[in-house]
Amino acid sequence: MRWPRALGLAFVALLIAAPFGLPAFAMTLLTELVILGLFAMSLDLMVGYTRLISFGHVAAYGLGAYASGYMLLNTSLPLPFVVILATLLTGVIAIGVGWVCTLATGVSFAMLTLAFAQLLYAIAFKWTSVTGGSDGLAGIPRRAGPMGLTLLTTKTGFYYFALACLIGSFLLCRKLVASPFGAVLRGIRENEAKTVSLGFNTRLYKIAVVAIAYALGGLAGALYAPFAGFANTELLFWLLSGQVLIMVIVGGSGTLIGPILGAAFFLLLEHQLSSVTEAWALFFGLIFIGFVLFAPEGIWGLATGWVKRREKPLAKVRLRD
Amino acid sequence: MTDAGAALIGIAGLTRRYGALVAVDNVSMDVGAGEIRAVIGPNGAGKTTLFHLITGVVKPTAGHVRFAGEDITGLPAHAICQRGLSRTFQLTALFPQMSARENATLAAQARNPRRWLPFGGGNVFTQARRAGGAALELLGLAGVADRPAGLLSHGDQRLLEVAMAVAQEPTVLLLDEPTQGLSVEETAQVVETLSRFLEQSHVTALLVEHDMEVVFRLAHKITVLHRGAVIADGTPEAVKADARVQEAYLGGIE
Numbered sequence: 001m002r003w004p005r006a007l008g009l010a011f012v013a014l015l016i017a018a019p020f021g022l023p024a025f026a027m028t029l030l031t032e033l034v035i036l037g038l039f040a041m042s043l044d045l046m047v048g049y050t051r052l053i054s055f056g057h058v059a060a061y062g063l064g065a066y067a068s069g070y071m072l073l074n075t076s077l078p079l080p081f082v083v084i085l086a087t088l089l090t091g092v093i094a095i096g097v098g099w100v101c102t103l104a105t106g107v108s109f110a111m112l113t114l115a116f117a118q119l120l121y122a123i124a125f126k127w128t129s130v131t132g133g134s135d136g137l138a139g140i141p142r143r144a145g146p147m148g149l150t151l152l153t154t155k156t157g158f159y160y161f162a163l164a165c166l167i168g169s170f171l172l173c174r175k176l177v178a179s180p181f182g183a184v185l186r187g188i189r190e191n192e193a194k195t196v197s198l199g200f201n202t203r204l205y206k207i208a209v210v211a212i213a214y215a216l217g218g219l220a221g222a223l224y225a226p227f228a229g230f231a232n233t234e235l236l237f238w239l240l241s242g243q244v245l246i247m248v249i250v251g252g253s254g255t256l257i258g259p260i261l262g263a264a265f266f267l268l269l270e271h272q273l274s275s276v277t278e279a280w281a282l283f284f285g286l287i288f289i290g291f292v293l294f295a296p297e298g299i300w301g302l303a304t305g306w307v308k309r310r311e312k313p314l315a316k317v318r319l320r321d
Numbered sequence: 322m323t324d325a326g327a328a329l330i331g332i333a334g335l336t337r338r339y340g341a342l343v344a345v346d347n348v349s350m351d352v353g354a355g356e357i358r359a360v361i362g363p364n365g366a367g368k369t370t371l372f373h374l375i376t377g378v379v380k381p382t383a384g385h386v387r388f389a390g391e392d393i394t395g396l397p398a399h400a401i402c403q404r405g406l407s408r409t410f411q412l413t414a415l416f417p418q419m420s421a422r423e424n425a426t427l428a429a430q431a432r433n434p435r436r437w438l439p440f441g442g443g444n445v446f447t448q449a450r451r452a453g454g455a456a457l458e459l460l461g462l463a464g465v466a467d468r469p470a471g472l473l474s475h476g477d478q479r480l481l482e483v484a485m486a487v488a489q490e491p492t493v494l495l496l497d498e499p500t501q502g503l504s505v506e507e508t509a510q511v512v513e514t515l516s517r518f519l520e521q522s523h524v525t526a527l528l529v530e531h532d533m534e535v536v537f538r539l540a541h542k543i544t545v546l547h548r549g550a551v552i553a554d555g556t557p558e559a560v561k562a563d564a565r566v567q568e569a570y571l572g573g574i575e
């Protein structure tokens with residue numbers, strides 16, 4: 001797999017160079033893409049690597065967003081600390097969520113994740129003193145610091161911060177899925193009963209992966225709040241849970257990079273189509289169905305498959321020379 | 322062999338009900354260390370359920386299982402496996418998309434105290450690959466080690482399940498019909514491999530098997546189940562001569 005690696009590095013180089021070539025509105029879109037890509041990638045740990053389907057991943061995003069928004073508005077902590085704290089908070093809460101949800105399996109597991117997200121949604125509406133109720137939290141600042149560092153207050157600086165979070169999380173996830181822990185996750189994905197009877201306490205592994213996935217989803221949310229300047233109940237709405245699940249599948253589950261591409265695809269399509277037609281979500285739905293039926297390996301699977309098919313004939317030609 | 326007082330596995334009054342059906346009915350038996358015990362009986366006699374009860378897959382309605390002097394009744398399946406009881410399933414249970422080697426490696430990884438390591442883990446993998454590879458070698462699967470388990474022949478899949486259990490270097494090996502669904506040639510091959518392994522390893526084994534030739538070839542002792550209850554228990558010769566066994570078999574097998 002030399003090709004995907006080279007392709008990945010080229011992507012990263014492009015992302016780093018982007019602020020020098022792209023206009024401001026495109027940079028805003030790209031920053032959102034990086035955040036949404038991180039959100040989708042976090043879900044891939046559960047969906048792609050452990051076959052834990054979640055209908056409520058928005059809970060992680062919303063928790064992270066409200067936590068970071070609240071801290072930025074009500075404390076004087078510098079932005080990076082706020083983001084780290086919001087990530088940890090989401091992860092710690094997710095241990096409890098994982099504990100409860102893994103009492104069930106399959107569809108019931110998915111429904112429990114949804115139930116928790118809906119619970120947060122209701123809390124966000126009612127707990128006005130903290131969440132701002134239906135107005136949400138507005139005017140969330142990208143505060144300077146630590147030590148008077150002003151880089152993150154600029155749009156470009158914040159973009160690099162978000163990009164660093166995405167790349168760091170990606171490398172972390174890659175280490176995780178290649179570790180002994182990751183091998184057990186694959187076992188759970190393919191045959192959980194067998195994994196148990198081999199002596200693995202799979203419930204603990206599932207709780208751990210839920211906590212990690214939520215923490216990283218929380219990181220994405222924690223970045224979104226200062227990026228957008230607000231956090232409202234839409235960040236906890238079930239629709240977004242469905243959309244991020246679709247991003248994972250369309251991009252290619254179990255690949256980490258695929259869901260990032262899925263998020264990019266989703267965002268660009270929304271951007272292009274929503275100006276043309278109100279029914280753009282319908283188009284996205286149709287595209288989703290198309291992928292499920294004809295290309296279940298997703299965008300990344302199609303791309304790597306295409307490269308592999310091209311590599312083979314090339315190799316033959318070289319042999320003949 | 323060993324006397325009953327030093328039994329490695331002591332089962333007492335073990336019972337499992339499904340509604341009105343008593344799948345395992347007040348079963349008591351002792352298995353000594355190093356013993357190879359066959360559990361036989363007609364279809365639906367409760368053999369698989371007995372294995373499920375011993376390995377924690379199913380919780381008993383009543384009764385106890387002691388292993389190496391400790392009560393393991395009702396412990397979760399993973400905890401029982403960690404104490405050294407490894408099993409195979411009657412319906413082949415593998416990780417179909419992983420290679421045979423990855424299957425065996427994951428089985429061996431379970432034995433490592435650092436099996437959960439969320440980063441690196443080079444040593445964990447090296448050890449597990451060694452143990453897994455040795456088990457594959459032992460069961461004659463080295464040649465197909467890199468094929469996805471789901472694409473192996475049925476016979477090799479059965480062997481792979483045994484290899485995974487063997488890779489865990491268990492104290493007790495529980496094999497639920499390792500030759501089920503195999504052709505005559507495949508059965509001969511599996512039995513050959515198994516008997517060689519059992520002789521070499523001195524592992525304690527419980528074996529469910531329908532093929533009487535296989536049973537008489539491998540087992541030191543035989544327990545006969547009928548409608549969940551033990552109807553005979555003893556050496557192969559004694560069991561063969563038992564009138565009730567003859568009756569159960571003549572009346573029970575279609």
Ligand SMILES: Nc1ncnc2c1ncn2[C@@H]1O[C@H](COP(=O)(O)OP(=O)(O)OP(=O)(O)O)[C@@H](O)[C@H]1O
Pocket residue numbers: 339342343344362363364365366367368369370371411
């Ligand atoms: N989960 C269950 N629910 C209800 N009944 C069950 C369940 N599991 C097993 N049984 C019943 O318990 C009895 C014993 O089943 P078991 O599978 O232990 O038999 P067995 O001796 O392994 O048979 P075979 O030789 O066909 O494998 C059968 O009558 C079976 O239908």
Ligand SMILES: [Mg+2]
Pocket residue numbers: 368369370411
């Ligand atoms: Mg059975």
